Amino acid sequence: MAQKAFASSADLDEKERTLEVLAEGVYALTAEGDPNVGAIEGEDFVVCFEALATPVVAGEWLAMLREHTDKPVRYLVLSHYHAVRVLGASAFDADVVVAHDNTRALVAERGAEDWESEFGRMPRLAKGADSVPGLTWPTLTFSDRLTIDLGGDRGDLVLEYCGRGHTEGDLVAWLPRQRILFAGDLVEAEAALYTGDAFHREWASSTLDRVAAYGAEQLVGGRGGVTRGRRAVDAAIAQTREFLTVMIREVSAVHGAGGTLKEAFDRTHAALAPGYGHWPIFEHCLPFDVSRLWDELSGVDRPVIWTAERDREVWDRLQD
Structure with missing residues (x-):
């Protein structure tokens, strides 16, 4: 049997992009499981959430946004450091680029390696790759909470750190007045979780507890459609938690019994595929997810840096 194509290297079909107005002056762009982005109007300015992978792709999103404002x-708010979220930043010409303190440190520590890794895994997202001027550096960072006054009677936009999860620097953007949460990759709406740089046990417990505590009535996750209504928001958070919980259970069982990484991958795939295998990027993510969780259970607290070479090594090791 032929080996599966590496990660998303064979997924070259364009995805349909949809701009949705969530409330007056609040926008989300979704794209059939590709990375989501958003924007919030202030009285005389815009806050954009996420930057996409290249200035060319970001420019296409901005052209859609300009039909509204x-x-x-x-x-420009960056939820975390991954290349497909941040390398389009120059297209926004933002006065201030905001991220968590840990995100800035991660860009310094592993941003260049992540750039090469992610563009190799997902070449379709890297449209106009030669337009990227270099690594994206935040100009304003914070540790716990940052509030942006939107001006007039528009209320506040609250940026907060909920704890280690998808990375050690994820932040969320909360609109208390509209009860809308931009959760980044801490929550996915019927899209597979990428956990190759994650802290699984914290994410599945205290971090998601804090996300759920907002009581959002609309939620924009990192991928997938906009989630509307408290019941649907709670379900999206629960699905994310369940994905993590099943991974932890299955990988822990093999690890505790002295098994191999390949056995842990096969067992986890068998447990997750019936419910989640049809979700976008499931097959792409799972080898990297299991590898990181295996390291975590082996006492490796911080994720090992992914390089293009390590990506291929792990992929080849875990495929049949």
Whole structure:
């Protein structure tokens, strides 16, 4: 049997992009399981959430946004450091690029390796790769909470750190007045979780507890459609938690019994595929997910840096 194509290297079909108006001046762009982005209008400026993978792709999103508002982008908020979320930043010409303290440190520590790794895993997202001027560096960082006054009667946008999860620097953007949460990759709406840089046990417990505590009535996850209504939001958070919980249970069983990484991958795939195998990027993510969780259970607290070479080594090791 032929080996599966590496990661998402064979997924070259364009995805349909949909701009949705969630409330007055609040926008989300979803794309059939590709990375989501958002924007929030202030009185005389815009806050954009996430930057996409290249300035070319980000420019296409901005052209759609400009059909609704011509206000300048004052803040560009980055939920975490992954290349497909941040390398399009120069297209926004933002006055301030905001991220968590840990995200800035991660860019310094592993940003260049992540750039090469992610563009190799997902070449379709890297449209116009030569337009990327270099690594994206936040100009404003914080540790716990940062509030942006949107001006007039628009209320506040609250940026908060909920704990280690998808990475050690994920932040969320919360609109208390509209009860809308931009959760980044801490929550996925019927899209597979990438956990190759994760802290699984914290994510599945205290971090998601904090996300759930907002009581959001609309939620924009990292991938998948916009989730509307408290019941649907709670279900999306629960699905994310269940994905993590099943992984932890299955990998822990093999690890505790002295088994191999390949056995842990096969067992986890068998447990997750019936419910989640049809979700976007499931097959792509799982080898990297299991590898990171195996390391965590082996006492490796911080994720090993993914390089293009390590990506291929892990992929080849875990495929049949």
